[in-house]
Amino acid sequence: MTQQAISTYSPANEAAALADFLAAYPGYQTTAHLDDLREREYGRLDAQNHVYLDYTGGGLYAESQLRDHMALLQANVFGNPHSHNPTSLAMTELVERTRTAVLRYFNADPNDYCVIFTPNASGALKLVGESYPFCSDSRYILAADDHNSVNGIREFARAHGATVHYAPLTSPDLRIDQVALEQLLNEADPSHSNLFAFPAQSNYSGVKHPLELVAHARAKGWDVLLDCAAFAPTNRLDLTAVQPDFAAFSFYKIFGYPTGLGALIARRDALKRLRRPWFAGGTVKIVSVSAFGHYLAEDEAGFEDGTINYLGIPAIEMGLRHIESVGIESITERVRCLTGWLLEQLGNLHHSNGRSLAQIHGPNNLDMRGGTITISFFDRDSTPISGQLVENLAARENISLRTGCFCNPGAGETSFCLPQSTMQAMFAAAKGMHFHELVDAVYQRHGIDVSAVRVSVGLVTNFADVYRLLQFVAGFLDKTAVSLAGTQQTAVLYTRDTP
Ligand SMILES: Cc1ncc(COP(=O)(O)O)c(C=O)c1O
Numbered sequence: 264m265t266q267q268a269i270s271t272y273s274p275a276n277e278a279a280a281l282a283d284f285l286a287a288y289p290g291y292q293t294t295a296h297l298d299d300l301r302e303r304e305y306g307r308l309d310a311q312n313h314v315y316l317d318y319t320g321g322g323l324y325a326e327s328q329l330r331d332h333m334a335l336l337q338a339n340v341f342g343n344p345h346s347h348n349p350t351s352l353a354m355t356e357l358v359e360r361t362r363t364a365v366l367r368y369f370n371a372d373p374n375d376y377c378v379i380f381t382p383n384a385s386g387a388l389k390l391v392g393e394s395y396p397f398c399s400d401s402r403y404i405l406a407a408d409d410h411n412s413v414n415g416i417r418e419f420a421r422a423h424g425a426t427v428h429y430a431p432l433t434s435p436d437l438r439i440d441q442v443a444l445e446q447l448l449n450e451a452d453p454s455h456s457n458l459f460a461f462p463a464q465s466n467y468s469g470v471k472h473p474l475e476l477v478a479h480a481r482a483k484g485w486d487v488l489l490d491c492a493a494f495a496p497t498n499r500l501d502l503t504a505v506q507p508d509f510a511a512f513s514f515y516k517i518f519g520y521p522t523g524l525g526a527l528i529a530r531r532d533a534l535k536r537l538r539r540p541w542f543a544g545g546t547v548k549i550v551s552v553s554a555f556g557h558y559l560a561e562d563e564a565g566f567e568d569g570t571i572n573y574l575g576i577p578a579i580e581m582g583l584r585h586i587e588s589v590g591i592e593s594i595t596e597r598v599r600c601l602t603g604w605l606l607e608q609l610g611n612l613h614h615s616n617g618r619s620l621a622q623i624h625g626p627n628n629l630d631m632r633g634g635t636i637t638i639s640f641f642d643r644d645s646t647p648i649s650g651q652l653v654e655n656l657a658a659r660e661n662i663s664l665r666t667g668c669f670c671n672p673g674a675g676e677t678s679f680c681l682p683q684s685t686m687q688a689m690f691a692a693a694k695g696m697h698f699h700e701l702v703d704a705v706y707q708r709h710g711i712d713v714s715a716v717r718v719s720v721g722l723v724t725n726f727a728d729v730y731r732l733l734q735f736v737a738g739f740l741d742k743t744a745v746s747l748a749g750t751q752q753t754a755v756l757y758t759r760d761t762p
Pocket of ligand 1: 385410462490492493
């Protein structure tokens with residue numbers, strides 16, 4: 264596509280742009296069955312004219328997943344599992360079948376791994392954090408690119424006197440600094456319990472961190488917690504090949520429905536080293552009040568507090584079957600093509616004075632990255648166009664994208680080169696601070712808008728979706744942030760940061 268046409272995204276130019284795209288990314292055509300799938304199973308997107316670009320926030324479900332799940336519930340009588348009455352036994356069988364299906368999907372040997380159902384990935388991460396045998400000689404290393412639900416484990420580590428270190432990111436690519444990580448891994452005393460946690464894929468930059476780090480750290484005696492929440496929806500994860508001690512997931516991110524279910528897939532030997540800080544109904548063999556004693560249940564049962572979401576769990580197998588029928592490799596390929604094109608096109612957008620419209624946070628090519636793209640936009644005078652304004656304007660076009668720091672403060676702090684002293688000053692405020700206040704304070708001090716814009720492509724994203732996004736952002740060309748804001752209130756939108 265010519266430079267001239269790039270700045271004139273319009274419905275009239277879409278066919279020519281598609282032809283250019285297909286010539287540059289022929290692999291896209293091998294995923295044509297996803298277009299049929301979109302029409303059949305996700306018709307609501309086009310019927311309601313939605314451009315959904317928040318797959319890292321949440322996946323979308325196929326209509327058949329809902330039908331199959333409702334049909335199962337309508338045709339059966341299910342009781343609370345783990346009893347011996349017929350309705351309970353029927354449910355237990357389905358829950359256990361789902362565990363087997365999850366292990367099979369991730370190619371995890373049931374002799375080595377077990378599945379613990381949790382409310383979400385955060386629930387899985389917390390189970391590890393609260394139960395890990397941290398002591399004053401332990402280390403907890405995490406990537407600066409971790410989600411807050413992994414960052415939060417540092418509080419458990421610190422409460423037990425463990426030393427916490429972040430492996431920094433390189434700038435501007437936002438990849439884990441391998442030299443610094445190596446040093447941190449080597450500093451630990453392997454005779455104590457040491458935990459290393461990192462995301463298989465960043466929910467901020469889309470960077471795919473090397474999965475080889477798992478074996479590397481384990482060979483040095485570390486336990487490894489792999490956060491797979493942002494990776495699993497668009498990539499095959501083979502646990503037999505990767506062998507983490509713990510892997511955390513949210514199922515709604517993979518196939519949209521049901522929400523409220525995630526899993527911790529844990530190596531059975533690593534699970535035995537965890538110490539649960541409490542017990543609950545379902546996690547014990549027996550408890551005595553007078554003797555003040557309890558025996559914890561073994562394996563997954565010891566980690567599933569109270570009644571699990573038993574009616575929802577069979578929908579996981581349906582969701583996995585859905586992804587298997589589509590083929591995760593097709594999803595990876597489609598995401599790769601659309602991401603590559605989007606990155607190129609965003610990079611080509613310049614105001615007529617030559618200044619760039621968009622700055623990508625993280626890799627601006629397809630090397631070891633997924634379909635999550637975080638962007639800052641600048642007007643013709645290079646003044647930031649606030650994330651909040653972009654989100655408001657996008658909403659008018661029925662485009663769903665996300666703004667903020669996406670619960671991943673470390674990636675943002677690195678990408679925006681925020682000095683530690685600035686961040687420390689923010690945490691000296693006695694009354695605390697919301698994200699929008701931090702955005703304002705950093706803007707006042709450094710003239711940087713740290714509320715970036717994130718778009719993420721997934722299962723049924725098509726060319727038309729990314730074209731509409733480009734058409735939308737090309738509308739910023741040659742404008743000022745003030746003129747774009749127009750009568751828009753720049754009042755606070757953020758009440759909390761979101762995933
Ligand atoms: C990389 C990563 N880890 C953890 C989470 C937390 O997932 P959940 O909110 O489903 O617990 C998210 C959510 O976006 C994520 O992207």
